[in-house]
Each structure stands twice: as structure tokens, then as C-alpha cells.
Amino acid sequence: MNNTNLFNPLDPALAVNPYPTYAALRKQDRIQMSAIGAYVLTHYEDVKQMLNDGATFQHQYVAQQKQRTGENVEDEPYFDYFRRMIFVSDGEDHRRLRKLVAKAFTPQQLTDLRHKAQIFATELYAEGARQGGMDFVSEFAFPFPLKVIGTMLGIPDADHAEIGGYATALNPVLEFLPMSPEVLAKANQAVEVLAEYFTKMAEERRKHPTGDLFSALVHATEDGDTLTNEELIANAILLYVAGHETTAGGTSLALYALHKNPDQFNFLKRNPDSIPGAIDELLRYDTPGQGTGRVVMQTVSIGDHTIEPGNFVLGYIGAANRDPEIYDAPDALNFQRDFTKTRPLTFGGGGHLCVGRNLARQEFEIAFTTLLTEHPSVRVQGDGCAFRDTPLMRGLKALPIEW
């Protein structure tokens, strides 16, 4: 293990293009110690092991957040909600929450939503086309999944823009990296506003159940068990934030990737039926959820190295998805790849495999099929693009397009 010039997960350059750094780390060794005190994994098999072995690699959210935010983290409002969320719970607590959330999150919800999602996409692009151009990120990639997940949860249309702004402030909390005091203050404010909003909604849905996902969460039962009020509010906030931030990041990265690969862009314009089959490759090529963290619970070997219990590990999904031992020419965008044996780790794996993966795939399919069939003359103005500054929640913050 090479400990000189420690890799820094907070390096702003990673938010622009992390892939050359990952390639260098992968070549150097199986694990690295990083400048934030966490071990780093960049090989596909190692990241997969971290995701799949829930006995050895756990969230241990309290310990993890103490290391991240400080010993007094329990006084921070964000912590009280986030510690009850499914995505950071372990063992039996996680299995229980997962059963209840999965009960509410049914394939029928997706089918019911398809038609509305199609209308949202058509309307958002039509508005851009009327003006001759739009910022793809602020005028499509964000509002589209926000409207979809908001509709799914039963949030009225008129509230999407304001409530969605608060959800964005929670984006950095989903990362496992230290936060500045300003970012932390905004996140704390946002979580309180969202909690108040969903608490009111819960009171209404208890009295008057509707057919939306939020009602289903309120009323979900498994063997007589239900979500407590605190768990309900916390997990509704999670679905709202996770349900659009990653999709927004991924949609913008995918369009940028097509812009940089004009042959593939033209191929999809000529063959829109190939779009559903291209989604997993677009998400492998540039992955919105670049990494996730765990605490080691028992001594584990990675290559020639041993990691002792209590250590923190960052598994770089974005690096695993470009591992040359798994994918030939991994830096190329290639829609012919066969993923039957080596599924990209884009949506995680093991017990925490993404609950929203089919919703996300459906949103991608609608977003790109609508754009390329209804507006085939669309062009990206690559010069105006800008990357987000959250390196693990990767995406663009501006991507002008024109017709």
C-alpha cells in the first residue's frame, strides 16, 4: 500500500473527471488509505464484495457520522432523520424497513406513472423548443424526475419547485464526505422544512388515504408491523431526495456522454428502439452515484492487505464500472456490451440494492426517447457545461442545448 501523497476524495478536480485518478489508483494497489482517513476501493471485485457482504461491511451510521461531522453529531437536526433512513440502516433494522418500503414501492406504481411521466417530458422539451434552446439541467434533468417522484409521493404540482429546492440542499448529506459549516447549516434547515411538510401530509393521508406512494407508506404493514411516524417522515424525505438527485445527475451525464461520442448519439437518433438497451451502458460509462461508504465489522482481506474492524472504507462504484479486468476498453462508450455476467454496480448490490432502479430506468427511457424522437435536431453546446461540486453525487449543473 502506498501512503505517500494520499488520495483526497474531496479534491475538486474529481468532480470534473475522476476517471484518470481511479485508473492510477487501481494500477497502484488493491486498497489505498485516503486523506480523510478512510480506505479506498477501486477494483470491481472489491467494491462488489463491500456491497454484498453486509456482515463485514456495515453502515454503523452513528460511528460513521461522528467521524464525518464530529462527536456532537447527535445534536444536528439532519442526523435525527438520516439515522432512521433505510439506506444507512444495518442488519435486522434494515431488513424490517426494506420489507415495509418495498411493500409500498410496487411495479404497479411504475405502470401507473408512465403516462404522466411521458406528459411531463413532452411538455418540458416543448417549452425548450419554443425558445430555441434550454439549459438541459435546470429545465429538464432536475424538474423531470422531481415531478415524477413528487407525483408518485402525492406532492401537489404547485409545491414541486419550492419543496424540491430544499431536497437539493440534502444532496451533500447523501455523500459520505465531510461537509462545510455552510452546507451543514443549509442541510439542517432543509430537513426541518421537509419534515414539517411530510408530517402534515401524513396527518392528511391517515384520515384520507389516496393511491399514492406516500399513502402506501403510511398504511404499509408486514406481520402487524408498521413504520413509526419518525421512520415514515425520514424515509419519505429519502425517497424524495434519492428519487431525483441521482436521476438528474445521471440524465445530464448521459446527454453529455452522447455529445462527446457523436457516433453513438447519431446511432440512437437513428435507432430510438435501442435506447432502453443503451441505458445501463450510459450509466456504467459515467455513473451518477460514484461511491458509497461502510465500516469494517470483522477483519477482512483485500488482496494482500488486511483491514481491521472499525476502519472506514469508501467503495468507488464509478471506478469499479471502469475496471479493465471486467470491461474491455472501459473508457469507451459501447452499446454492444453484454452485461449478463458482469452487471455494472451503478445501482449498488446486496441487501441495499437500489429500490428505485426500475423507476430510474423508466425515467431515462422516457427522457431520451422523447428527446431523440420528438426533437432529433437537438444539439449540445458543450462549452457551456459545468460539473456539480459533489464528487460522489456526480452530475452537471449546467448543460445548454439548442435546436
Ligand code: HEM
Ligand atoms: C440513476 C439513478 C439512481 C442511481 C445511480 C442510484 C444508485 C443507488 C445506489 C448505488 C444505492 C446503494 C447505496 C449503498 O449500498 O450504499 C441505492 C440505494 C437506494 N436508492 Fe437509488 N439510485 C438511483 C435512483 C433511485 C430512485 C429513482 C430512487 C427512489 C425513488 C432511489 C431510491 C433508493 C433507496 C431508497 C435506496 C436504499 C435502499 C436500501 O438501503 O435498501 N434510487 N441507489
